[in-house]
Amino acid sequence: MTHVADLHTVLAALAEPVRLEMTRRLFVTGEAVGCAALYDTVTKATASHHFKILREAGIVERHALGQGAAYTLRFEEVEAAYPGLLAAVLNAAPTR
Amino acid sequence: MTHVADLHTVLAALAEPVRLEMTRRLFVTGEAVGCAALYDTVTKATASHHFKILREAGIVERHALGQGAAYTLRFEEVEAAYPGLLAAVLNAAPTR
Numbered sequence: 001m002t003h004v005a006d007l008h009t010v011l012a013a014l015a016e017p018v019r020l021e022m023t024r025r026l027f028v029t030g031e032a033v034g035c036a037a038l039y040d041t042v043t044k045a046t047a048s049h050h051f052k053i054l055r056e057a058g059i060v061e062r063h064a065l066g067q068g069a070a071y072t073l074r075f076e077e078v079e080a081a082y083p084g085l086l087a088a089v090l091n092a093a094p095t096r
Numbered sequence: 097m098t099h100v101a102d103l104h105t106v107l108a109a110l111a112e113p114v115r116l117e118m119t120r121r122l123f124v125t126g127e128a129v130g131c132a133a134l135y136d137t138v139t140k141a142t143a144s145h146h147f148k149i150l151r152e153a154g155i156v157e158r159h160a161l162g163q164g165a166a167y168t169l170r171f172e173e174v175e176a177a178y179p180g181l182l183a184a185v186l187n188a189a190p191t192r
Contacts, residue, residue, distance in 0.1 A: 007188050011111035017104050084184035092103045092178040 004058035004074070004081035013057035014089050018042055019050045023059060024093045026073035027086075035069050059086075100154035100170070100177035109153035110185050114138055115146045119155060120189045122169035123182075131165050155182075 004010065014020050022038040039047045051071065054060040059078055060071045078086045100106065110116050118134040135143045147167065150156040155174055156167045174182045 007185070007190070008111050008113050008116065011107050011116075011185070015104050015107035015111050020104065020107075082184060082188040084180050085188060088178060088180035088184045089103070089107070092181060094103065 002055065002058045002061070004077050005056065007082060009057050010059065010078070010082065010085070013053050013059055014086075016050065016053075018046070019054055020089070020093050022047075022050060022054060022071075023073060023086075024090055024095075026060060026071060027075065027090050032063055032065075032070040032072045034065060035071060038071065098151065098154045098157070100173050101152065103178060105153050106155065106174070106178065106181070109149050109155055110182075112146065112149075114143070115150055116185070116189050118143075118146060118150060118167075119169060119182075120186055120191075122156060122167060123171065123186050128159055128161075128166040128168045130161060131167060134167065 005013075014023060018039060018041065025038050026033055035047065035051065039050070042050070051060070051062070051069075054071075055062055058081075059074060061074055063070045063072065075086060101109075110119060114135060114137065121134050122129055131143065131147065135146070138146070147156070147158070151158055154177075155170060157170055159166045159168065171182060
C-alpha cells in the first residue's frame with residue numbers, strides 16, 4: 001500500500017483544479033467510482049496523468065475494473081497523516 | 097486590502113516548501129517579522145518571488161519597515177475564507 005506522500009506533494013496534488021474535482025467527487029460518492037465519472041473537462045490522457053499524481057501522493061487508490069479502473073479516496077490514510085487537512089480542503093472546494 | 101485568493105491559488109502557494117516555511121515562521125511568531133528572518137535557504141531575489149506569491153494569494157501582508165519590509169500572517173482572513181485549512185496545513189508542516 002502506498003504511503004501518503006509528504007505535505008508538499010499532497011498540497012500540490014490538491015492544488016490543481018482537475019485533481020481537486022476528482023478528489024471531491026470521490027469524497028461525495030464515498031465509494032469506488034469508475035474513472036470516467038471523475039472528470040469531464042480534460043482528455044482521457046490528461047486524466048490519466050492526474051490520476052497518477054493523485055495515486056503517487058497517496059490520496060487515491062486504483063482498483064482494476066474490467067478493462068478500466070475505478071478509484072477510491074484514501075480519506076482515513078490522509079486524515080491520519082495530516083489531521084483535518086483533507087476535510088478542510090474538500091469543504092472549501094468549489095462544486096463543478 | 098487583498099482578498100484571499102481562490103482555493104487552488106492558496107494551496108499552490110502553500111505547497112512550495114520555502115513558502116510553507118515562511119508561513120510557518122509567521123504563524124509561530126504571531127506578529128510582524130522582518131523578511132530576512134523568514135528564509136535561509138534561498139537568495140533574496142528568490143525570496144522576493146515567494147513573498148509576492150504569498151501576498152497575491154492573500155496569505156501574508158507586507159509592511160514597510162525602514163528600507164526593508166516585514167510581514168504578518170493573515171490567519172483570520174484565510175480562516176474565514178477556508179475554515180480549518182491553514183491550521184491543518186501548519187500543524188502538518190515540518191519544522192526546518
